[in-house]
Amino acid sequence: MIAVQPTSKPLLGASLPELTDWVQQQGQPAYRGKQLYQWIYQKGAKSLGEITVFPKQWRSQLEDVSIGRSTIHYRAVASDGTVKYLLKLADGQIIETVGIPTRDRLTVCVSSQVGCPMACDFCATGKGGFIRNLETHEIVDQVLTVQEDFDRRVSHIVFMGMGEPLLNAENAIAAIICLNRDVGIGQRMITLSTVGIPGRIRKLAERQLQITLAVSLHASNQSLREQLIPSAKAYSLEALLSECRDYVKATGRRVSFEYVLLSGVNDLPTHAIELANHLRGFQNHVNLIPYNPINEVDYQRPSPQQIQTFVDELEQRKIAVSVRYSRGLDADAACGQLRASKLES
């Protein structure tokens, strides 16, 4: 029998054939692969020791092999039922995950990095800096954790937690494939949100996934965007929109644009008109997100009337638009409120 390497990769994220190969390398019959797969993805096993269908003697040899599950470090329930989790990873790092229930949906907002290097001016996560990319299993784990805690199937996933997924694209894509193939979540129910990294949207299109791409736009012209998003200095609005148009052409999927409304900054009718001009002529949708307050900056959320005027200007120009009021505000679980510095509280 081959000795198990203590440093072997966590098993979560592996497919049925990969797990079958792995058990066979351990000198076990192939059907143990199917058992392992079911215990990891359906029964939520946290360690191999729990897998009681495995022979005791083999289990004792597997103590150093990790499935790759996190532990819940802290859990806060908001008044609207949204649950914010702080999950502790194997190296002690902590990330945030949010479970957002409605009557017929359970959405998980997953993190793709510990912290975030993008430093968008209005976002709490960026204020805490960047620590590291998440591994594939650390992304998949977040979904299983919420599913188990709610005791209800997750229907939707949004990559809108901490981090910039296209700076960790390989692991984010591997997690999407696993969540689709092994956890059974339709690709169309998965949204990847990005602030845009030059060349990466085009590259993502090549993968021909059926996921929804959301692009955090937040501004109607280049200089305003640079003011809000430091990385925009190296990525023109035209270049970003050109990649988005190509994404629609390559995948047949429309792009969704996120736009945080900051009173007096990017929410004037002139901004709406400018935005509509940029978005004309390809399949897209605008999601307006009224600003959620964070401590470090003094932006204001626009009034309902200001928001409605912005919506009207876009609709008059035939732009599909919706306003997304964030859930979980009173648990600091809303968009832009996930941060590293508060995590030990």
Ligand code: SAH
């Ligand atoms: N880095 C990716 C994924 C994180 S998504 C991206 O930026 O798209 C985080 C979402 O929350 C983005 O749409 C972001 O614009 C929004 N957001 C950030 N700070 C916010 C705030 N203070 N109020 C409301 N939405 C915010």
